Amino acid sequence: MTPSQAINGVLRKVPxxxxxxxxxxxxxxxxxxxxxxxxxxxxxNALEREYGELGLKLLVLGLLVTPLRKWTxxxxxxxxxxxxxxxxxxxxxxxxxxxxxDVQTWERVWTxxxxxxxxxxxxxxxxxxxxxxxxxxxxxxxxxGAATWRKLHKLTYPVAVLGAVHYLWLARGFQWEPIIYLLIxxxxxxxxxxxxxxxxxxx
Amino acid sequence: MAHRWTNDLxxxxxxxxxxxxxxxxxxxxxxGLGAIGLAGRASAxxxxxxxxxxxxxxxxxxxxxxxxxxxxxxxxxxxxxxxxIKVDGMVDNPGEYSLGDLxxxxxxxxxxxxxxxxxxxxxxxxxxxxxxxNILNKVGVQSGARYVAFETVVQPENMIGVQRRVxxxxxxxxxxxxxxxxxxxxxxxGIYDEPIYNQNGAPIRLxxxxxxGFKSIKSIVRITLQEDEPPTSWNKANAREYGFYSNVNxxxxxxxxxxxxxxxxxxxxxxxxxxxxxxxxxxxxxxxxEGQDLTVDI
Numbered sequence: 001m002t003p004s005q006a007i008n009g010v011l012r013k014v015p016x017x018x019x020x021x022x023x024x025x026x027x028x029x030x031x032x033x034x035x036x037x038x039x040x041x042x043x044x045n046a047l048e049r050e051y052g053e054l055g056l057k058l059l060v061l062g063l064l065v066t067p068l069r070k071w072t073x074x075x076x077x078x079x080x081x082x083x084x085x086x087x088x089x090x091x092x093x094x095x096x097x098x099x100x101x102d103v104q105t106w107e108r109v110w111t112x113x114x115x116x117x118x119x120x121x122x123x124x125x126x127x128x129x130x131x132x133x134x135x136x137x138x139x140x141x142x143x144x145g146a147a148t149w150r151k152l153h154k155l156t157y158p159v160a161v162l163g164a165v166h167y168l169w170l171a172r173g174f175q176w177e178p179i180i181y182l183l184i185x186x187x188x189x190x191x192x193x194x195x196x197x198x199x200x201x202x203x
Numbered sequence: 204m205a206h207r208w209t210n211d212l213x214x215x216x217x218x219x220x221x222x223x224x225x226x227x228x229x230x231x232x233x234x235g236l237g238a239i240g241l242a243g244r245a246s247a248x249x250x251x252x253x254x255x256x257x258x259x260x261x262x263x264x265x266x267x268x269x270x271x272x273x274x275x276x277x278x279x280x281x282x283x284x285x286x287x288i289k290v291d292g293m294v295d296n297p298g299e300y301s302l303g304d305l306x307x308x309x310x311x312x313x314x315x316x317x318x319x320x321x322x323x324x325x326x327x328x329x330x331x332x333x334x335x336x337n338i339l340n341k342v343g344v345q346s347g348a349r350y351v352a353f354e355t356v357v358q359p360e361n362m363i364g365v366q367r368r369v370x371x372x373x374x375x376x377x378x379x380x381x382x383x384x385x386x387x388x389x390x391x392x393g394i395y396d397e398p399i400y401n402q403n404g405a406p407i408r409l410x411x412x413x414x415x416g417f418k419s420i421k422s423i424v425r426i427t428l429q430e431d432e433p434p435t436s437w438n439k440a441n442a443r444e445y446g447f448y449s450n451v452n453x454x455x456x457x458x459x460x461x462x463x464x465x466x467x468x469x470x471x472x473x474x475x476x477x478x479x480x481x482x483x484x485x486x487x488x489x490x491x492x493e494g495q496d497l498t499v500d501i
Contacts, residue, residue, distance in 0.1 A: 034472050040272055041257040042324060043472045104476050108461070116459055170459065172322075173369040173440055175269055 004073035011075065019082035026054065027093055044101045051094035056167060056181055058087035059160040063188040070191075081136050084156065088133040091126055091163075118169035125162030128155050157192075160185045250315055253326040255395050257469050262402045263320065264421060265369045266355070266362040273363075274402035280361035281401045281422065288407070292352075292427040295343025302406055306392070309333045309341065313396075314389055314410070319451045319483045321415035325465045330410055331393030336384045344380070344428055351383040352376075352433035353409060354425035370436050376420035377433035377447070378411065381491055387412055390423070413482040415449045446501030448492075451483035455498055 001009075030050045034043035039050070062083045065076045076083075099109045112119045132155055134140070141149045164185050168178035264274035267281075286302045311331050319325045339351070355374035359365045365372045382388065391410045392399055399405045404421025411418050417437050427433070437445035444458050453463045464476040482488050492500070 037471075041261045042271065042466070042468050044466065044474065045324075046271075047472070101472060102466075108464075112461070118459060171269075173265060173269065174367075175369065176367070 002073065008073070008075050011078075016078050016082045019079055019086055023054075023058070023086035023090060027051070027090055030054075044097065048094060048097045048102055051090055051097060052167065055087050055091035055094055056160075056163050058083055058090060059156070059163055060181070060184055060188070062087060062156060063160055063185065067188060067191040085133055085136050088129045091129065095123075095126055118166055121162050121169065122166035125159045125166060128159050128162070132156065132159070157189045161189070250317070250327050252315060252329045252395075253467075253469050255397070258326060258328055258394055259400045259402060261324075261326075261468055263322075263416065264364075264402055264404070266357075266364045266372065266374065267402065268364050269369055277363055278401035278405075280358075281356075281405065282358060282361065283401065283406045283422070286406050286424075288423060289425045290342050290427075291425070292429045293345040293348035294428050295345060297342070305338065305341075306333060306407075309337045311392065312389070314391075314412075316387075316410060316412035317480075317483050317485075318410075318412065318416055318419075319465060319479065321417055321445070321449065321457060321462075323457075323460060323462065323465045323479075324468055325479075326468050329395055330389060330391040331396060331399075332389035332391035332410060334386055335388045335390050335409070336386065338390060338426075339383060339428075342426075347430055348428040349380050350429050350432055351378050351380060352425075352427040352429060353378075353420045353423050354427075355420055356422045356424045370440055372436075374420060374436045375433065376409065376418055376435050378409075378418075379432075379491075380428075382411065382488075385488060385491065387485060387488065413450055413485040413488045415451060417445070418449050448497070448500050450488075450492070450497060451479060451481070452497055452501075453479040453481060455501055 030039070030047060033039045034047040034050075037043070039046035062080060065080045065083070069075050069077065099106075103109045103112055113123050114120065132153055135144065135149065135152060144152065161182070164178065164182035168182055171178050260275045261271050262274040263271070264278065267274040267277040287299050288302065288305055289299050290305070291297045311333055313329060313331055315327060315329045317325060318328050335351075353376045355372075357365055357373045362372075364370075378388070389410045390407055391404070392407050394400070394403060399408065401422075404419075404423075407423055408421040409419045409423065418435075432447060435445075435447055437449075438447055451462075456462050462479055465479045466474055466476055
């Protein structure tokens with residue numbers, strides 16, 4: 001048995017809803033930390049960042065499923081819907097903390113969205129996730145037809161790129177972390193369009 | 204010289220140590236009840252000092268990393284003793300001064316100032332420091348000098364942010380001579396009557412309370428008097444976002460965010476935003492900028 005087969009054997013026993021439980025617990029734990037001083041003396045910004053980064057990580061994980069299966073044989077496909085829907089809810093939490101706890105009035109929230117490009121970019125990314133979250137069920141796949149559904153869910157690519165650009169845009173000074181996120185996301189999207197299967201290239 | 208700044212705050216305005224060590228627990232409880240909206244328009248005029256824990260754990264000191272808690276974690280590596288400061292340029296008594304020699308004979312005062320970061324958070328800090336004017340008068344400013352340039356120490360092996368080249372180090376800042384000579388401008392060596400912590404800019408840093416925090420350069424090793432406006436680090440990194448003056452101004456937004464409001468550190472998860480005050484609530488400096496358009500001279 002290859003290592004990937006062994007991993008797949010273990011994964012078969014893990015139900016997909018584990019992802020929801022873990023993400024919900026993690027989100028709640030972070031909120032608890034923020035409430036009780038565990039995220040430092042400025043918990044609003046800290047919580048906003050934690051949720052934002054967690055959302056971005058889930059988006060990266062979602063994009064990783066297909067190339068991972070192609071390259072290593074490890075199959076995370078059955079978790080992908082839960083990963084995507086969890087990403088949506090974590091980013092919804094990120095938006096809510098920003099709007100309610102940070103910016104605090106709807107007037108200012110609107111001003112920020114239209115006036116600050118990095119907020120606009122993040123907001124567009126979030127709005128694009130709404131149809132994806134709403135159609136993340138078997139009924140929608142049937143109703144839309146598999147081809148249309150798959151096309152619609154390619155919106156994940158711009159969503160992830162917008163998320164990384166949003167992160168990069170709010171950094172002050174030269175910082176590696178958001179750049180690395182963007183490069184990983186662009187790389188994972190590239191695997192869909194560029195053949196990295198160099199072994200099959202004729203000599 | 205400009206009119207004397209008069210201090211209407213006394214020792215009694217500083218929270219006693221036992222109280223400032225406990226205040227966070229009380230606030231954490233009150234914050235839950237306060238919630239959003241209720242607190243609404245809190246005033247930035249309030250001058251209740253932040254706790255030492257808050258002041259020492261939430262910092263921007265990019266030499267030690269870009270995260271807010273990085274300086275508190277990494278700044279212990281900063282070597283602050285011995286410390287000397289090079290004073291050069293258009294001064295009567297240039298030289299390499301030890302910290303003790305430079306400050307010898309000058310009075311350390313307590314100054315409770317608002318501190319407003321360009322990132323729209325703020326604190327109130329009870330500094331102990333010496334008026335910069337007294338230091339400059341001691342070294343003798345020559346006529347023709349119009350600006351003061353400052354430089355932060357660089358200890359690459361001790362500074363993770365310097366290794367990562369987050370900014371073009373050494374960090375440099377500058378003031379116009381009249382700003383530097385203003386009685387509000389101090390060189391701080393302590394907070395809450397304790398020697399200033401490394402993450403707050405030990406052993407000596409500038410404090411210009413009406414400007415955004417990044418102007419108040421930390422861990423200073425060089426002071427130069429000169430005729431021309433000196434380059435400043437954040438202006439070099441992004442001139443569109445950070446001007447030479449960088450006076451706190453609620454009417455001029457940072458290109459990426461609003462400067463109209465701020466959040467006082469210490470209010471917990473439900474801290475209300477408060478209105479930012481012109482010149483951070485120090486209108487006595489307005490006369491320095493008469494005839495200047497502060498939407499242009501940012």
